[in-house]
Amino acid sequence: MKTEELRYLQRLAELYPTIGKASTEIINLQSILNLPKGTEHFLSDIHGEYEAFSHVLRNGSGAVRKKIDDVFGHTLSNSDKRSLATLVYYPKEKIAYVKKKETDMENWYKITLYRLIELCKTTASKYTRSKVRKALPADYAYVIEELITEKAEVLDKEAYYDSIVDTIIDIGRAENFIIALAELIQRLVVDHLHVLGDIYDRGPGPHFIMDRLMDYHSLDIQWGNHDVVWMGAAVGQAACMATVIRNSIRYGNLDILEDGYGINMMPLAAFAMEVYGDDPCQVFEVHGNPSNYNALEKELSRKMHKAIAMIQFKLEGALAKEHPDFHMENRCVLEGIDPVEGTVRLPDGSVHELLDHNFPTIDWEHPYELTDGEKDVMERLTSAFRNCEKLQNHMQLLLDKGGLYKTYNGNLLFHGSIPLNEDGTFKEVQIYGETCKGKALYDKLEAYVRKAFFTVDEKEQKDSQDILWYIWAGPNSPLYGKDKMTTFERYFIADKETHREKKNAYYHLWENEEVVNRMLEEFGLDPENGHIINGHVPVHQLEGENPVKCGGKVIVIDGGFCEAYRNVTGIAGYTLIYSSYGLSLTAHEPFTSAEDAVATERDIVSNRVAVRYNPRRALVGDTDNGKALKERIQELKQLLEAYRKGVIKEKK
C-alpha cells in the first residue's frame, strides 16, 4: 500500500475506528443506493414574483398532486384530491376557509389527519430514516415519527393510531398539527431545488424570494444576468448600481430598495427635482403606471428615472471606452447626440430623431463625465449599497449556493447560453487579454465574480467588478447572449428597428444535435443521457414555440413568471421536475393570489409534458451522490481489509 493511501485510510479510521463501525456504514450506504432518486425541481426567471414562486414551491410543480394520485388512486374522488392538494399547499388558509363552511370540524380534522399521515408515509418512505428525522418539525418530531413508521409489533394498529389522532384533536392541536404535516409533505416531495437565475428585477419581491431561499433545505442557483448586475451593485460597481436603480424605478419598485433593503433614495430624489424640475420626462413613464402612486409620486419617479438613466448611459459609455476588449463601443451613444438638431447618430452611423431633447447634465465636450451633483448621488448610493447588511447576506447566498453553471446528475444547467460561432464551434472570447471559450470561459468569468467580492488587490478588484457589468450586458457574456443591450435606444428612439437585440448563435444551434452533444461533452457529461437546461429567453408559446429543443436534449424553462412578459409568452412559465420516473415539464397558468388558489382549488398546473421517462425507476445509485457513495463504500472496504490484515489497528 502506498503511503498516501495508508495515510488516507488512517484518517478514515478516525471516523470508523472498528471493523463493526466500518461494516455498519457500508451496509447503510449500500441501502441508500437502492432508494429511489430524490426529486429535483427546476425554476428559472422568477423576476421578483414572490407569490407565484412561493406557490410553485408549495405545489412542487405538480409533484405534490402526483403523490396524492399515487397514494389515493381511485379511493378518493378528484374533488377530494384537489381539496387535499390545496390543503398541503396552503394549510392555514385552507383550514380558515373550511371552518367557514364545515359544521362537523372534529370529523374533518380526523379524516384530514388520516389522509395527511398516509401521504406523509409514502413521501417519507423514499428517504432514510435519518434524513426524514432531520426534516421533522421540532415540536412534533416524535409523534410524527410514530405515525409514519410501520409498527410491526403493535397488534391493534388501528387503535394505536386512533388514540394518537384523538388525543391531538382533544387537546386542541389539530390545526397546528395539520399545518406541520402539510409543510413536512411540501418539504419531502422536493429533495433539491435548482434556480436557473434571474431572481431579481421587474417583479416586486426579489428580497422575499431570497429570504425564502435562505432557509430552503437543499438548493443551487445558476446566476442570471439580472442577479449578476445586483451583485455588481452590492460591491458598488457604479454602472451596475445605476442599472439596478433604473430597473427598480422603471417597474415602480423603489420599495424593494427603500423598504426591502433600507437604501435611501432621498439623494437621488432631491437631485432629480433640482435638475429635471421643469422637465416632464415623458419618455421615462414608469412601467405599468402603478396605481399605488399618486400624481406627484408618478412625476417624481419619472424625474428620478431620467436622472439615473442618464447617469447609467454616462457610466456605460465611459466603461466601454475604458475596456475596448469588452467590444461594447456601441454603448457609447451620448457622443452621437446633436443637441441643436435633436438627433442622435448611433455608433452604426444611422441618425435618428430623439424623443427627448433635454440633457441638462451633459457637458458636450465630455459627454460621459458625471456632474458634481451626479457624483455626489453615486457616492452616497455606493456607501448605502455596500453597507446594506441584508443585501450583502443575500449576495452571500448567491455566492455560497450559486455559480455560473452547474453539472448535476448528468445535466448541464446555466441561465443563458454558451457563446458559439455560426459553425457551432465554441466562440473565443478575450477576457483581459486571455482567450477563453466553452467551459474555460465560464470558469474564468466565475472566478472574476468571486474576486469582485473577495480580492484585496485594488486593480484586480476594479477589473473584476467591471466584469460583473460585462456579464450583465456584454455581447459575448454567456448570461446575456445578445449582441447589444439597446436600453438607450428604447427610451429615446421611436424606430423599433433600433431596439432590436440579436441573440447569439446558441439560440438556433440548440436544435443541432452534433453541437448540443459537443456542449455536453465540453462539460464532461454523457451526450447520450444528458440534457442542457437553461432559462433567460421567454418561450413564446402563443407563437407555437416549444420549450423542448433538439428532440428533448435542450429544455428551456423560462416561460415568464414575469408578469410584464406574459402577453408575449401566453402562459405563466414552465418549470421542470426530474423525479425517479423521469423528466417532465409543467406549464403554468397565470397565478392570481393565494386566496384565489384556496377558494378555487386551482393548481395553476395547466399541463405536464413528459420529456423523458426512465426505462426503470432511477435510484440514488444512479445519481452523482450515488457515485460518491459508491466511492466511499470502496474506501470503507479497503479500510476493512486493512483492519483484517493488521495494517491498521482497531480502536475499541
Ligand SMILES: O=P(O)(O)OC[C@H]1O[C@](O)(COP(=O)(O)O)[C@@H](O)[C@@H]1O
Ligand atoms: O423590458 P425591460 O424590463 O426593460 O428589459 C429589457 C431588457 O432586458 C433584457 O431582455 C435582459 O433581461 P432578461 O435577462 O430577463 O432577458 C435585455 O435584453 C433588454 O434590453
Ligand SMILES: [Mn+2]
Ligand atoms: Mn436573463
